[in-house]
Amino acid sequence: MKTLSVQFSDVQILKMKDAVDSLGVSNSKIARAALRLGMQQILALASRDVDKAKELVLINDARSKL
Helix, strand or coil: CCCCCCCCCHHHHHHHHHHHHHHCCCHHHHHHHHHHHHHHHHHHHHHHCHHHHHHHHHHHHHHHCC
8 A cells, every 4th residue: 555645634633533432443444444435425426427526525625624
């Protein structure tokens, strides 16, 4: 596997920590699962409507920075 250099907001880090504590799995496992699930949703939407998929990405990117 390769390292993906990504920055997370404080809120996302806290949510990750909560998930790690609740589920008892590593940060890496949660991040990989979240990325996989998110990519599935984005790509499924993009297969039907690229503009809506782009909008979904941009809106959620903005929300993630709060």
